[in-house]
Amino acid sequence: MSALTPEQKEHFLQHGWVKIENCFTREQAETITSNVWTRLGMDPNDKSTWHTLRTNMPSHFDFDSSTFAPKAWAAICEICGGEDRIDPAFKYWKDSLIVNLGTPEGENKPVPPENFPEWHVDGDFFVHYLDSREQGLLVTPLFTDIEHHGGGTYICPPAIPKIAKHLYENPAGVCPRMEPRGAPNFNQQENLDWFNNCAKSCAGEPGAFVEATGKVGDVYLMHPLMLHAPSDNSLRRVRIITNPPIALKEPMNFDRDNEEEYSLVEKVTLKALGKDRLPGWKITGPREAVTPLRVKIQEQMRLEELKRLEALKKQAEQTQTVTAAA
Secondary structure (H helix, E strand, O other): OOOOOHHHHHHHHHHOEEEEOOOOOHHHHHHHHOOHHHHHOOOOOOHHHOOOOEEEOOOOOEEEHHHHOHHHHHHHHHHOOOHHHEOHHHHEEEOOOEEEOOOOOOOOOOOOHHHOOOOEOOOOOEOEOOOOOOOOEEEEEEOOOEOOOOOOOEEEOOHHHHHHHHHHOOOOOEOOOOOEOOOOOOOOOOOOHHHHHHHHHOOOOOOOOEEOOEOOOOEEEEOOOOEEEOOOOOOOOOEEEOOOEEOEOOOOOOOOOOHHHOOHHHHHHHHHHOOOOOOOOOOOOOOOEOOOOHHHHHHHHHHHHHHHHHHHHHHHHHHHHHHHHO
């Protein structure tokens, strides 16, 4: 049986994304987020302690998404062309939570999405090609309710054809910031100008920007070339998501003899390029991994989180001992 309705399939084909609702419960979400404030070193009831706008937290454990959110996993498999095309290691999601708390300066002052400074495409850990397997799908589960202007991710569907064209025209590969191989800035990791300019170029197009709002348990599934950005969270209500990547076993194939074998992701890419297939197209550079700057930062964060969690555990044990003695 299909995990997606015909309407959901068509929506993904036309727009490059689909929202799957009620994939897990609030109680399930709590098992993942229960210690988030200890990990952050902040007080949920004292905004003066909310010292960071957005925190991309490290992970301490993973969990099987096929049992945690079976409806989402089934949809992921269908969009990617079947579970047999997905690297089984990527069935597991991590507690690498992304917490958006906004800032005092930005409270009740929403910023137009075309002016967001951090538009990007995910995959800071590999050299990108049109057919890259490392980021087969962009997945965003919601671990808190997200309202309008509440820090939800914004996406830019009209940018998919622009990014696909850029990758199609650069078969030697581009860096995670879209600089082509051989360019002076090929190894830079911080400059997001290419993406930000791409978002601005889409501002006048119909449906240029979509805000990923929803309820706990909703999961957004998006084409891997979906341009997206964190928003400013002018409501200053805690927003928690994750972004688990889905990697494929093999690179995507845009030259299949049987068109029925194209995945929905491959169909969206071909549609973005205005082509039915890409006979003879192939990459001309090596597939390479990139070590992101965030790796060292998140490892330090992980060690600091462990100290706070251990201190909380000791405090609880001491309280339990005193209570038992009384």
